[in-house]
Amino acid sequence: MPELPEVENVRRGLSKLVVGKTVTAVDANWPKTLIGGLTAFRTALIGRTITGVDRRGKYLLIRFDQDLTLVSHLRMEGKYQLAASADQEPPRFMHVWFTFADGSQMRYADMRKFGRMQLVLTGTENSTVSGLSTLGPEPDDPSWTAATFYDALHRRKAPIKSVLLDQNVVAGIGNIYADETLWLSQLSPLQPAATLKRAEVVRLHDNIIQELATATELGGTTVHSFLDAGGHTGRFQEQLHVYGQEGTPCARCGTEILKTKVGERGTHFCPHCQPLRKRRLP
């Protein structure tokens, strides 16, 4: 469930904690996490020094010297933690750990084992990593305008909720921020994307940019004990209007928030503020 704001906070945390460290060992007890296998990771990474940590959508890009990039996707439950020494009690569900020359360890824990890591040559990640090659623009990229968003939405007849979750349309939105931005924009999650009016798309575009920025600055949303690399919990969950709020009154109109399924995903909305508008597909 880490989405763009959470992954960005992990990036900032890791950036402060691991840049400059040199890998002396790589270990794993769930090798499936490592695309290409543990042996390849050891061969490539031992002796390499971390030079930076970047992010693209929900992907973390851990940069090493000699043009190596570790592409890491946390999926549902992936967490990084830095331990000052190897003796420190490992977190539950630790599956991969990197030991550094100073004795510290970068640990990766993932209860559901959905997360994946892949090593690529820096600069080739966009062509090599499936998911990155077709990834849509960053929400804060000035080239992502309401006009380009409108065009993208009008090529899709699927419900707007499903289209927001499509990383090829715009990068970084997951289930929480899809529901929240639709509530803010007073749009039904079931509204076919192609039926959105210009003004509605402008509203949604503004809210996506604003909401992701605010959530990022508040440290993201903590759901299911999500922790950033520094071990802090996010504070954005105090500002959720619909996600996980089923049965409580809508902050805008008092109507009970409902939960349903859209495209096999749990979807929270206010039936009064977010009515489905009957419109013909263009």
Place this chain on the structure above:
DNA sequence: ACTTCCCTGTCA
């Protein structure tokens, strides 16, 4: 473009 699968803790 839609469905299924990967995973396992939590909850009804």
Place this chain on the structure above:
DNA sequence: TGACAGGGAAGT
């Protein structure tokens, strides 16, 4: 004990 949580890849 079975349904559910869900991002993204793979399959249809």
